Amino acid sequence: MLFFNTMGIIETIKEIAREEGLEEGLEKGLEISLRKSEQNLHAKEKTVVINLIQKLGLSDKEVATITDVSIAFVQNVRKELENS
16 A cells, blocks of 8 residues: 655645745845836936036036936936926
8 A cells, every 4th residue: 555645745835835935026026126226226317417407507418428328318307397
């Protein structure tokens, strides 16, 4: 008669599922953290661009060169400033 230790199998399956869940949770947490970091960086870039436009009166090309952002980004920020 063949005897299987079903408790060991069930516990092993539960442990595997738990580890997979932890791994998935870590991945989602990292994705969320990365998104927030990107949003913070974007906000800081925007603040610097605004300051260069308002305080120094630099052109779009000058601001883009100094901040290493696209001219389109600077133009969008400038439009937002003009519309506010």
